[in-house]
Amino acid sequence: xxxxxxxxxxxxxxxVRPRAFDVAPLVRSFRSHVPVVCVGSWETGRAGGDxxxxxxMFGGLAAFGMGGLSKAQAEEASEGPGTTAxxxxxxxxxxxxxPKKYHQPxxxxxxxxxxxxxxxxxxxxxxxxxxxxxxxxxxSDEALVSLALMDQVLSVDKVKCQVTVQAGARVCQVxxxxxxxxLVLQNFASIAEQQxxxxxxxxxxxxxxRLPPVxxxxxxxxxxxxxxxxxxxxxxxxxELFQLAKVGLGSLGVVAEVTLQCVPAHQLVEVTKVVxxxxxxxxxxxxxxxxxxxxxxxxPFTKDVVVVTCNLIPEGENAETLTCPPPxxxxxxxxxxxxxxxxxxxxKFKSEETTDLNFAQLRDALLSMDPLNVxxxxxxNAAEAVFWRNHQGSRVxxxxxxxxxxxxxxxxxxxVAFPAGSVHSPSPASLSFMTSLLALIxxxxxxxxxxxxxxxxxxxxxxxxxxxxxxxxxxxxxxxxLHCWVGIIMYLPTSDSVQRAKITQEFNQYKRMxxxxxxxxxxxxxxxxxxxxxxxxxxxxxxTERLALRFPLFLLNTAREYFDPKRVLSNKIxxxxxxx
Numbered sequence: 001x002x003x004x005x006x007x008x009x010x011x012x013x014x015x016v017r018p019r020a021f022d023v024a025p026l027v028r029s030f031r032s033h034v035p036v037v038c039v040g041s042w043e044t045g046r047a048g049g050d051x052x053x054x055x056x057m058f059g060g061l062a063a064f065g066m067g068g069l070s071k072a073q074a075e076e077a078s079e080g081p082g083t084t085a086x087x088x089x090x091x092x093x094x095x096x097x098x099p100k101k102y103h104q105p106x107x108x109x110x111x112x113x114x115x116x117x118x119x120x121x122x123x124x125x126x127x128x129x130x131x132x133x134x135x136x137x138x139x140s141d142e143a144l145v146s147l148a149l150m151d152q153v154l155s156v157d158k159v160k161c162q163v164t165v166q167a168g169a170r171v172c173q174v175x176x177x178x179x180x181x182x183l184v185l186q187n188f189a190s191i192a193e194q195q196x197x198x199x200x201x202x203x204x205x206x207x208x209x210r211l212p213p214v215x216x217x218x219x220x221x222x223x224x225x226x227x228x229x230x231x232x233x234x235x236x237x238x239x240e241l242f243q244l245a246k247v248g249l250g251s252l253g254v255v256a257e258v259t260l261q262c263v264p265a266h267q268l269v270e271v272t273k274v275v276x277x278x279x280x281x282x283x284x285x286x287x288x289x290x291x292x293x294x295x296x297x298x299x300p301f302t303k304d305v306v307v308v309t310c311n312l313i314p315e316g317e318n319a320e321t322l323t324c325p326p327p328x329x330x331x332x333x334x335x336x337x338x339x340x341x342x343x344x345x346x347x348k349f350k351s352e353e354t355t356d357l358n359f360a361q362l363r364d365a366l367l368s369m370d371p372l373n374v375x376x377x378x379x380x381n382a383a384e385a386v387f388w389r390n391h392q393g394s395r396v397x398x399x400x401x402x403x404x405x406x407x408x409x410x411x412x413x414x415x416v417a418f419p420a421g422s423v424h425s426p427s428p429a430s431l432s433f434m435t436s437l438l439a440l441i442x443x444x445x446x447x448x449x450x451x452x453x454x455x456x457x458x459x460x461x462x463x464x465x466x467x468x469x470x471x472x473x474x475x476x477x478x479x480x481x482l483h484c485w486v487g488i489i490m491y492l493p494t495s496d497s498v499q500r501a502k503i504t505q506e507f508n509q510y511k512r513m514x515x516x517x518x519x520x521x522x523x524x525x526x527x528x529x530x531x532x533x534x535x536x537x538x539x540x541x542x543x544t545e546r547l548a549l550r551f552p553l554f555l556l557n558t559a560r561e562y563f564d565p566k567r568v569l570s571n572k573i574x575x576x577x578x579x580x
Contacts, residue, residue: 095136129198167197
């Protein structure tokens with residue numbers, strides 16, 4: 001049986017996402033880095049050359065795991081149905097699994113046979129997308145099914161502005177296919193390597209007070225279930241089940257096809273500026289309400305907040321007059337980070353070895369020197385703030401190229417969403433939440449690197465969406481409920497297992513303090529792709545009870561009993577948070 005080690009190293013739109021590294025081979029590691037799939041004793045990887053933003057975007061893996069290979073390579077590597085994988089590692093290097101079988105169906109019929117057989121035997125068969133979820137939501141040590149080879153764009157309806165795709169298609173593939181029809185997805189998360197199935201099933205989101213999470217863009221779906229076979233769901237066909245299944249976390253069936261609502265392709269004017277916390281306190285409501293897209297990046301231990309806004313080109317204006325690049329070259333923008341690295345790195349670094357490192361690489365290198373030393377983190381954050389001041393300016397480009405952004409190296413991350421008033425009238429919660437979070441960090445001396453990322457969306461009709469309606473608030477329009485999303489982070493910039501364990505322990509304590517002191521106060525709930533299992537039964541039970549008060553878990557489990565009574569699609573996370 002073929003033994004495979006599959007590692008996923010996606011990159012952001014914009015800057016390269018580096019994997020964890022040791023300081024000594026720093027430059028060599030980054031210069032040779034490409035996404036890789038290891039099969040037996042050989043490696044394969046593809047690097048593309050699309051220059052986006054400030055760095056290089058690799059087009060390496062078509063999707064999770066062996067999806068990075070061509071179809072012919074995958075067929076050649078596989079010994080019959082279900083290759084055995086030795087180990088699979090998620091994008092952030094925080095979770096692994098050792099599946100007994102790894103299936104890659106190439107057709108709906110093959111997928112249906114796999115699910116029917118799993119139901120008959122009771123064999124676990126967990127659907128997995130691009131392995132991007134920080135919590136390993138798609139992982140299982142039993143059998144996995146990936147739709148990496150079911151990645152076709154099936155049809156485009158220019159009149160309705162809709163596209164139908166197989167669920168294994170990546171966001172970037174769909175974007176490219178839509179381009180020739182003058183269409184685009186309404187919004188994007190930070191990266192574009194997600195498979196559409198996983199992208200929608202976890203309720204991914206971008207930012208924009210008037211824009212919903214991506215699950216709200218789903219207008220129809222084809223779901224392959226273990227017991228009931230293939231079902232077609234939409235607002236016209238089983239509307240209640242449709243809304244429930246839009247954010248189903250792969251627990252009701254394997255999403256095989258999705259129809260998405262698109263919008264006409266458009267350019268955006270992106271403006272990046274650095275302001276003070278006091279400025280945000282006076283202007284946050286206007287910034288949220290008056291911009292099509294808006295996100296804040298708060299830098300702990302400084303007074304600086306990076307504000308990035310994106311809007312349509314005003315009528316009568318043109319891209320040339322709205323473009324105002326930073327006055328400094330990219331190399332000079334990075335000077336504060338590079339100089340600090342040479343100072344604290346001592347003899348470990350030579351000036352010429354840091355010349356080619358981009359922003360994310362320099363930050364990881366700096367953090368790797370002393371990741372849990374608060375005074376060191378203060379200096380790194382201060383240098384990052386100077387970089388962002390150097391980086392202020394504006395640019396104009398098509399929306400997929402603008403809305404993606406650099407999201408760092410390997411990391412522990414958590415993100416919550418909470419109610420924040422309405423689109424027309426954002427409540428003080430967005431500001432007071434961040435004030436409380438920063439006070440916690442700076443009072444408790446949490447070694448928290450930048451950024452604390454803050455984004456917004458309007459609501460979703462999907463009951464399990466974190467932006468689902470509460471009460472009678474409408475989903476769209478000026479009076480629509482507003483939801484704020486806030487992420488915390490600690491990077492894992494070293495491969496040293498002892499150091500990584502210490503960072504993990506520190507992050508867990510950081511997250512625990514946030515949960516106990518802030519989250520419940522603001523009725524905040526963790527993103528499904530970032531929620532982690534609790535080790536002790538008492539905490540796990542408390543989490544399930546709290547989730548049951550917010551979400552209709554009874555309805556979900558009733559639907560699971562109908563579609564998957566043997567729970568073949570479950571894994572430990574699903575079983576833990578959706579206890580029957």
